[in-house]
Amino acid sequence: MVEAKRRRHIVRFMLVLAGLAMVPTAVPAQSSEFLDRILAEDELRLGSALYLAITAGYALQDQGYDVDVVTSLRRVQQRVDLDSEAPLTLGQYAFILQEFFDLPLGILSRVIPGPRYATRDLAHADIIRGRAYPSMPLSGRRGLRIIGRALAYMEGDL
Amino acid sequence: MRHLTVKLLALAGCLFITVAPAWAQQFDWGGTLDSATNLRADPDRDEAEFEQGLRSALWAELFAEFREERRLRITGEGSYRFTYDQQGNTDPEHVLNLDMLRLRSRFPLLFGPGTAFELTAGRFGFADPTGYIWNHPGDGLQVDLRFLRWRLRLAGAYTGLLLNSVSDIRMTDTDILEEDDTDETFGPRRAIASAQLEFPELIGRQTASLFSVLQFDLRDAATDESTLNTQYFGANAEGPIEPVRGLYYNLFGVLGVGTLDPAGADEADITSGVYGGALRLFRREWRYSRIAAEWVHASGGDALDVFVPINAPATGFAFSPPLQDLMRPSLSYSLRPFADSPDAVAASFRSQLAARGYFRSTTEEDAAFDAQNGARYAGAETELELVLRPTADLGLAFTNAVFFPNDDLFDDGDPWYRGRFELSVAF
Numbered sequence: 388m389v390e391a392k393r394r395r396h397i398v399r400f401m402l403v404l405a406g407l408a409m410v411p412t413a414v415p416a417q418s419s420e421f422l423d424r425i426l427a428e429d430e431l432r433l434g435s436a437l438y439l440a441i442t443a444g445y446a447l448q449d450q451g452y453d454v455d456v457v458t459s460l461r462r463v464q465q466r467v468d469l470d471s472e473a474p475l476t477l478g479q480y481a482f483i484l485q486e487f488f489d490l491p492l493g494i495l496s497r498v499i500p501g502p503r504y505a506t507r508d509l510a511h512a513d514i515i516r517g518r519a520y521p522s523m524p525l526s527g528r529r530g531l532r533i534i535g536r537a538l539a540y541m542e543g544d545l
Numbered sequence: 546m547r548h549l550t551v552k553l554l555a556l557a558g559c560l561f562i563t564v565a566p567a568w569a570q571q572f573d574w575g576g577t578l579d580s581a582t583n584l585r586a587d588p589d590r591d592e593a594e595f596e597q598g599l600r601s602a603l604w605a606e607l608f609a610e611f612r613e614e615r616r617l618r619i620t621g622e623g624s625y626r627f628t629y630d631q632q633g634n635t636d637p638e639h640v641l642n643l644d645m646l647r648l649r650s651r652f653p654l655l656f657g658p659g660t661a662f663e664l665t666a667g668r669f670g671f672a673d674p675t676g677y678i679w680n681h682p683g684d685g686l687q688v689d690l691r692f693l694r695w696r697l698r699l700a701g702a703y704t705g706l707l708l709n710s711v712s713d714i715r716m717t718d719t720d721i722l723e724e725d726d727t728d729e730t731f732g733p734r735r736a737i738a739s740a741q742l743e744f745p746e747l748i749g750r751q752t753a754s755l756f757s758v759l760q761f762d763l764r765d766a767a768t769d770e771s772t773l774n775t776q777y778f779g780a781n782a783e784g785p786i787e788p789v790r791g792l793y794y795n796l797f798g799v800l801g802v803g804t805l806d807p808a809g810a811d812e813a814d815i816t817s818g819v820y821g822g823a824l825r826l827f828r829r830e831w832r833y834s835r836i837a838a839e840w841v842h843a844s845g846g847d848a849l850d851v852f853v854p855i856n857a858p859a860t861g862f863a864f865s866p867p868l869q870d871l872m873r874p875s876l877s878y879s880l881r882p883f884a885d886s887p888d889a890v891a892a893s894f895r896s897q898l899a900a901r902g903y904f905r906s907t908t909e910e911d912a913a914f915d916a917q918n919g920a921r922y923a924g925a926e927t928e929l930e931l932v933l934r935p936t937a938d939l940g941l942a943f944t945n946a947v948f949f950p951n952d953d954l955f956d957d958g959d960p961w962y963r964g965r966f967e968l969s970v971a972f
Contacts, residue, residue: 491889491936491937492936493936493937493938493939494936494938494939494970507937507938508937511936511937512937518571518608520571520572521573522572523570523571543887
């Protein structure tokens with residue numbers, strides 16, 4: 388049942404990407420190819436994480452959600468070293484998702500925004516499951532599962 | 546001997562701080578600030594009194610993963626606790642404590658597919674499957690062997706290095722006398738060993754377990770101190786009741802035997818027992834409703850002797866008699882009424898209503914209830930708990946309970962009241 392739910396989240400995300408291909412944006416039609424590449428990553432890259440966040444952000448924007456991709460990207464830039472080939476930590480990924488989407492924010496995340504408290508906030512909301520050390524690397528597969536649950540959270544399904 | 550052990554523990558702590566970061570792949574730390582304000586009104590107090598408790602804790606965790614998913618995790622937590630109560634106008638109590646220093650290692654597939662071996666060592670919480678015999682921190686070792694069809698847990702702990710003010714082990718009159726003795730730095734010394742054999746999903750999804758807890762009082766029986774050695778043998782069964790989705794049951798029974806050597810009196814053998822069960826229904830679609838009906842009966846005053854657990858579990862909120870000569874049925878219902886709300890703060894709100902009845906087996910003089918004589922029915926308690934957890938780092942809880950005593954048993958028939966407001970912040 389858990390596996391089925393995970394699969395549902397991944398399928399949901401792929402549908403978001405598929406929906407994205409229907410709208411005239413700069414995001415590529417080769418999204419499924421990119422998705423395969425992300426799934427194969429032992430350590431999620433910053434570039435991949437941003438790709439996931441930006442494409443999902445634009446897709447949500449088209450569905451009427453209040454997502455400002457450009458402003459979010461600027462805020463991330465202030466806090467995360469933008470080396471697209473560098474492996475990303477779980478905390479950085481959580482922070483990117485928190486900046487892009489309307490996800491839960493703790494008091495300390497508002498006062499001292501950053502990867503440390505973003506990890507705790509998303510773990511508390513059950514978006515991050517399992518071990519949750521802010522400095523740990525994560526695989527592309529785990530990254531997809533997390534963004535799937537983040538989208539489910541926004542839709543009230545988590 | 547005890548000072549040497551303390552020094553060795555301190556040395557181990559220093560070594561841990563200096564050596565551990567070298568191998569650790571992950572490190573995390575944090576802290577909590579907890580405040581609890583109690584208001585109580587009961588026959589022990591002439592008028593309603595406040596009690597204020599503050600606890601600040603710091604924790605750190607080191608984690609490493611090796612080949613074949615072998616994992617090692619070291620967790621430490623220390624706290625400072627401040628308590629002030631109006632009763633007797635005593636000075637505030639300050640306690641600095643090492644709550645946890647635990648090393649936990651996990652070796653999956655060590656004995657083949659579907660197996661795992663876990664070793665936990667240091668200071669951490671120990672418990673039996675029922676939670677009614679012991680549920681208390683200690684310094685020791687725990688080994689878990691997991692196979693597909695059975696699991697074995699062996700544990701050994703020593704409680705003599707826990708601070709007296711944080712130890713809840715009060716089994717004999719000597720233990721109780723020492724509870725407020727500031728000259729006693731450490732709590733009662735006990736060596737405790739336990740074994741638990743569990744058969745997961747033995748029939749369908751039903752899980753059964755057999756367990757035993759052996760408790761040795763390390764006081765010198767030749768002195769004027771009372772000693773009590775006890776052994777507990779129990780069985781536990783739990784699982785879902787299949788035709789009804791979300792309905793679970795739990796049944797347990799424990800036989801306790803032991804030898805009491807009271808100061809200035811003859812040694813006596815004890816045979817006691819505790820048994821009970823619970824039915825719990827959980828329905829997520831009913832706004833996360835949880836309905837629970839529980840029942841526990843601890844011997845005393847009837848065919849069996851008084852049951853003495855290693856540490857006293859809470860049996861209520863305003864009224865919490867020891868788990869001795871007690872039959873306590875209880876019913877509770879909790880839900881998140883605004884679970885569907887788009888507002889995360891409202892959605893995190895949970896409320897619980899509970900009712901408990903207290904009965905005893907005897908109508909004679911009874912130390913456990915502090916009652917001279919009277920009826921078997923002691924009274925009933927109702928409790929309302931409101932919890933708000935709006936964010937990962939903030940929690941609020943308000944608990945209110947009223948106990949309605951039976952006039953035939955208690956001289957003063959006025960209701961007892963206890964209210965508690967808790968605020969918890971994590972960083």
